[in-house]
Amino acid sequence: MTDVSEHVTDFNEVNKGLSEENAVLEALRCMNCVRPSCVKGCPVCIDIPAFVEKVANRDFAGAVGVVKENNMLPAICGRVCPQETQCEGSCILARKEKPVSIGALERFVADWEREHGVKTPEVAAPTGKKVAVVGSGPAGLTAAAELARMGHSVTVFESLHAAGGVLMYGIPNFRLPKEIVQAEIEQVKALGVEIKLNHLVGRSVSTEELLAYDAVFLGTGAGLPYFMGIEGENLCGVYSANEFLTRVNLMHANCFPGFDTPVKRGAKVVVAGGGNVAMDAARVARRLGAEVTLVYRRREEDLPARAVEVTNAQAEGVNFVCCANPVQVLGEKTVSGVECVRMEMCELDASGRPKPSCIEGSNFVLEADVFIEAIGQGPNPLLVSMLPALTRERRGNVIVDEDGQTTIARVYAAGDVATGAATVIWAMGSAKKAAAAIDRMLRAE
Amino acid sequence: MYLVEEATQLADKVFQMWIHAPQVARHARAGQFLILRIDETGERIPITISAVKGDSVRVIFMTIGKTTEHLSTLKKGDALRDVVGPLGKPSEIRKYGTVVVIGGGVGVASTPIIAREAKEAGNHVIGIIGARNKDLLLLEDEMKEICDELFITTDDGSKGIHGFASTVLEQLLKERELGCVWIIGPAIMMKVTSGVTKPYGVKTFVSLNPIMVDGTGMCGSCRVTVGGETKFACVDGPEFDAHQVDFGGLMQRQRMYVDEEKEALEHFHHPHGGCGCCGGEH
Ligand SMILES: Cc1cc2nc3c(=O)[nH]c(=O)nc-3n(C[C@H](O)[C@H](O)[C@H](O)COP(=O)(O)OP(=O)(O)OC[C@H]3O[C@@H](n4cnc5c(N)ncnc54)[C@H](O)[C@@H]3O)c2cc1C
Ligand SMILES: Cc1cc2nc3c(=O)[nH]c(=O)nc-3n(C[C@H](O)[C@H](O)[C@H](O)COP(=O)(O)OP(=O)(O)OC[C@H]3O[C@@H](n4cnc5c(N)ncnc54)[C@H](O)[C@@H]3O)c2cc1C
Numbered sequence A: 001m002t003d004v005s006e007h008v009t010d011f012n013e014v015n016k017g018l019s020e021e022n023a024v025l026e027a028l029r030c031m032n033c034v035r036p037s038c039v040k041g042c043p044v045c046i047d048i049p050a051f052v053e054k055v056a057n058r059d060f061a062g063a064v065g066v067v068k069e070n071n072m073l074p075a076i077c078g079r080v081c082p083q084e085t086q087c088e089g090s091c092i093l094a095r096k097e098k099p100v101s102i103g104a105l106e107r108f109v110a111d112w113e114r115e116h117g118v119k120t121p122e123v124a125a126p127t128g129k130k131v132a133v134v135g136s137g138p139a140g141l142t143a144a145a146e147l148a149r150m151g152h153s154v155t156v157f158e159s160l161h162a163a164g165g166v167l168m169y170g171i172p173n174f175r176l177p178k179e180i181v182q183a184e185i186e187q188v189k190a191l192g193v194e195i196k197l198n199h200l201v202g203r204s205v206s207t208e209e210l211l212a213y214d215a216v217f218l219g220t221g222a223g224l225p226y227f228m229g230i231e232g233e234n235l236c237g238v239y240s241a242n243e244f245l246t247r248v249n250l251m252h253a254n255c256f257p258g259f260d261t262p263v264k265r266g267a268k269v270v271v272a273g274g275g276n277v278a279m280d281a282a283r284v285a286r287r288l289g290a291e292v293t294l295v296y297r298r299r300e301e302d303l304p305a306r307a308v309e310v311t312n313a314q315a316e317g318v319n320f321v322c323c324a325n326p327v328q329v330l331g332e333k334t335v336s337g338v339e340c341v342r343m344e345m346c347e348l349d350a351s352g353r354p355k356p357s358c359i360e361g362s363n364f365v366l367e368a369d370v371f372i373e374a375i376g377q378g379p380n381p382l383l384v385s386m387l388p389a390l391t392r393e394r395r396g397n398v399i400v401d402e403d404g405q406t407t408i409a410r411v412y413a414a415g416d417v418a419t420g421a422a423t424v425i426w427a428m429g430s431a432k433k434a435a436a437a438i439d440r441m442l443r444a445e
Numbered sequence B: 001m002y003l004v005e006e007a008t009q010l011a012d013k014v015f016q017m018w019i020h021a022p023q024v025a026r027h028a029r030a031g032q033f034l035i036l037r038i039d040e041t042g043e044r045i046p047i048t049i050s051a052v053k054g055d056s057v058r059v060i061f062m063t064i065g066k067t068t069e070h071l072s073t074l075k076k077g078d079a080l081r082d083v084v085g086p087l088g089k090p091s092e093i094r095k096y097g098t099v100v101v102i103g104g105g106v107g108v109a110s111t112p113i114i115a116r117e118a119k120e121a122g123n124h125v126i127g128i129i130g131a132r133n134k135d136l137l138l139l140e141d142e143m144k145e146i147c148d149e150l151f152i153t154t155d156d157g158s159k160g161i162h163g164f165a166s167t168v169l170e171q172l173l174k175e176r177e178l179g180c181v182w183i184i185g186p187a188i189m190m191k192v193t194s195g196v197t198k199p200y201g202v203k204t205f206v207s208l209n210p211i212m213v214d215g216t217g218m219c220g221s222c223r224v225t226v227g228g229e230t231k232f233a234c235v236d237g238p239e240f241d242a243h244q245v246d247f248g249g250l251m252q253r254q255r256m257y258v259d260e261e262k263e264a265l266e267h268f269h270h271p272h273g274g275c276g277c278c279g280g281e282h
């Protein structure tokens, strides 16, 4: 473990990764189970024992080859996957001691390859079929890479000026360095995928133009930020986590005025929410120099963020106020404080967590000049609402079958737009299935 | 990269630029805008699409800060790093009968494209364009050509009618049956002018200009209150029913970064080296 607190003023990566020696030692711990449960825990079914064994044998090139058979973005996943609830959570050693650090090993082999020269996987003979992929987040990139390897001609449309989706605008550099994201995207491009930036589908590309492709993959994510709907929310100094993180991660507002986009750094920042997004917003605000308080409506043990993110945030000096919820943002023109109410936990709800409810008269005020809401995101309605034949459920998620097929022929969807805000690896896993289904459909013709 | 095909100055602090951006030009409609970023360190700024010709779009802008000043230094043959669009919903154009299209200051930039589409939809189009004085008046010839009638107002009376667009509008409302009014200009001008149509119950659109980042509905920077509800101007607008808009809230949020904007402009005129946090790269 690295000492996180010392990093709190810069945006450099906090976790420094394994050395070659430590990677080999860690890999040697693997029991090489006959029926490995770790693979079942992996949404993209990487042959974990096989790659770990190659690491143990110092065949790093071989190891990365095994990983990339099932995962084109290993340097990213090795950094941001919640391994503790997936592969590592299923590792047989987890029951006795520590599980094998599969995530760290995945990251190690991917970083090793980047330093030693990347090998582009083979691409099948061209099929002459054209596929449009909308969105260049992990879902779009995975679908594009898979389809390109199968020989289809793939065009990715991305509305922003950089590819990567949340990997670029949401997850901060200190958890996922942006040059690593771009290096993995270069590998997708090397398969022949064309990425058209600054193309908002539905506006810069019409739905007719989109549906003229032989197949369409929608990977538009869940980028619509929800607001709490409380008084004072439109005061200057109130941000959605998406806006705050985009200003810093994508627009580099931390380097203002060297970069032109500003952000309110705040002296006292209050963040509402308890997920990974809230942790990222709080840790970014700390790095911009503020005193940061995170307000979460349930108990500390209910925090939905990864445990390691909570630990890092605490080590970096973020104050946690649990069992509390903002009810009003105070201030004349700009934020001066956030009024909160204490919450008590009542009977368990459908998710098995206790339901929070307000304690009458327990209101208190947290002084603040910036308030960031990180209470969730839904699918961006822009494009999907322009496709009336596309059926969506109440919260706006596009309805798909297990192959990612939507209610429009030839149109598939995966990732957050279909599942609601989830994880990088689930976006990739579902995109892979959809790509396989698109390939079957195109070949059947 | 997006090529600057033509760059000219129209008036004091007002510039016009033709940009090669086929994917924008192909789909652009009245009322829509684009977002541009000059270079790698630049901010994303929204500008209305004021005309389209082939694969190119025209923007007209006033220099009021770092990005617009920088933009005004670009010449034919230079290139912009990013242009995305068309963004926002197109104007709700249909046959209303007689319509009035009003532009104030640099807001006049948006009027020809609306007036032209309204004309094509079979409306009788009245234009009102205003400026502080005659030297700041924009697009007079173009509007004259498109509109059935054109009124010019100047605050100092140096050309056309001495006064504001609202004075002319008030008169028209009294004398004629108006189907719809568009008002584009500074927030305060839109607020005051749209107040005039309210008692007459005439449908009135204003084009809101809050601070934006992505322009695709994923940050909420551009949120405005319309009819008591929060709307994202970049995807739900930028045009809204004027009589429902909370102009006070809009103007307050537009001023969120006044201090930073001063600093950015200062830094543009007197750069002091790298930003110190990315190894001096920038
Ligand atoms: C701050 C933050 C931290 C997170 N941390 C983690 C983590 O540590 N681990 C983890 O596993 N998950 C994490 N997640 C969740 C994870 O990032 C998402 O589940 C994942 O990115 C979803 O991938 P996607 O490809 O479906 O969508 P996205 O990554 O959202 O990408 C969608 C892309 O589509 C583009 N787009 C949308 N509409 C259009 C259109 N009409 N035309 C063109 N382009 C369009 C968008 O600009 C965007 O680039 C985090 C999320 C956030 C916001
Ligand atoms: C939909 C829309 C259409 C617009 N059309 C035009 C146009 O046709 N011609 C024109 O001259 N201007 C237009 N604007 C305003 C233009 O975007 C701003 O003048 C520009 O961003 C100023 O940038 P700056 O760096 O030069 O000035 P700054 O010093 O950064 O800002 C000056 C003022 O401009 C506004 N502003 C700053 N940054 C942004 C931003 N990212 N987004 C929106 N507003 C901002 C703020 O209110 C600020 O107080 C439009 C704005 C919107 C939202």
Ligand code: FES
Binding pocket: B211, B212, B213, B214, B215, B216, B217, B218, B219, B220, B221, B222, B223, B232, B233, B234, B235
């Ligand atoms: S500018 Fe980000 S949502 Fe409108």
